[in-house]
Amino acid sequence: MADVAAMAGVSSQTVSRVANNRENVDGATREKVLSAMQVLGYRPNTAARALVTGRFGALGVVSFDMGAHGNARTLGAIADAAREADFSVNFMGVRTQTEAAVRHAFQHLMLQSVDGIVLIESQILDTPSLRLPPSMPVVVADGDAGHRYPHVDFDQAHGAHSVVAHLLGLGHRTVRHLAGPHDAFSARRRAESWRRTLTDAGAPVPPLVHGDWSAASGYRADLGIARRGDVTAVFAANDQMALGLIRALHESGRDVPGDVSVAGFDDIPEAAYLRPPLTTVQQDFEVVGRHCVSLLLDQIEGRTDGPLRKEVEPVLVVRASTARPRRGGTA
Template identity: 75%
Template structure:
């Protein structure tokens, strides 16, 4: 730091203010200091800076399926919002949701000196024996909070209800459902809302078929549904499974939407290019990611851990894959 100060012709205190991104530095002076830092290969000591500021300038993210559309989009939004706030992001992917895996991920990120952690879609939080570091700010995205952590999620029930009501209002007697994995909070909430909406409308509730979010699992479920002539409307818990159902119906000679209406959930960018374009529920994952960072920074700055839940409203997007059912003979 002394060498940078000498090169730039300023005090060491000025170099410190520039290194910590304080705003009480003249822009010309800041430019000279940054140029001197680059010339000398200076890198601020993060540990020393943390002793002064109380922050490490990094946020941690734990996700259990980064390949899933929603998780990947949420992670990208968190990274963007963190960067804008002057933080870097350290990511830990966990393949299996166990208490040991969650604790290990948190321990690893703690050793990397993060200021707070976002946990994306975890069913582990309702495990009474799971105890996370009490001093670490935590925000949960797309997961139930059986603990005291702030949570950001979509209003899954509202999105599902609008989609099922759309299909019933078209004249379908009932709506069949291909759900996501049984251990997924999002899949569970969508499935429960589907059933409640049918019951409220006095519509029959048919047995649920389960997939794993993949197009292949939707295809396999679609092959089963295609054999039943009474199936006129299908709600898939995500767009990838809906794509598989479209393929299965096509192979079985069931026309979409004249014979069967198919709808999904998420509104992936490709959904409007499906054949036919897919009716679905749009979720703005960018908003979720940014809310997560906002809540995390509130905890970091105020050292608070008060529970708070933000529900982001999804939007029904009607396209050409849904229509009134075929006329009964």
């Protein structure tokens, strides 16, 4: 620090203010200090800085399925928002959703000196006996059904309702559903909304089929559609399963959307370029990332005195994979 101060022609206190991103340094002086830091390869001592600021400058993230599009996008959005707030991100992937696995993940991240932790889509929170460390600020992204912790979530029910209502509005008698995994919080909420929307509309409620979020499971499931001429509309719980389903339909000689309308959920980047382009529900993961980091910083800085909730409303994007049913279709 003394070397940086000497090269920049400022005091060590000024170097400390710049290193800790304090605002009481004018722009020209800050640039001189930053330039000297770069030339000399100066890196602040994080342990010493933590003693002064009370922060380590790092956030932790725990996730159980990074193969899922939504989880990966949420992690990326959290990392972007954390970087904007001058925090790094330490990630801990967990294979099994057990109390022991969650406790181990938290202990591991706490040993890495993080200031707060985001837990992404955790069904283990449905276990009443699970208690996360009370001293650690926590935000749950997509998974806290009991609202036990500050959390951020998409309005999954609204998104699923908008898809089903769209398909019914086109004239389909009912809508089949290819649901996500049984233990996925978002999958359960989408399936519940699908069922409720059909019931409220007086439409038949067909049995649902579960996939595992992958395109392969959508391809394998196909809900018997390839062998039935009376199925005219399907809502897949994510875009990857919709992609696999569309391929299965094409291979069986059924046209999308001429014979069967197909809609997904997530609006992955490829959705607009499928053949046909996919009707889906768009989720703004950048907003989720900002909310997660914002809620953590509120707790870290003592700006909150109780659980908080932020909900992001998804948007239906209508494309060419859905259309009015041909005459004679019944489901």
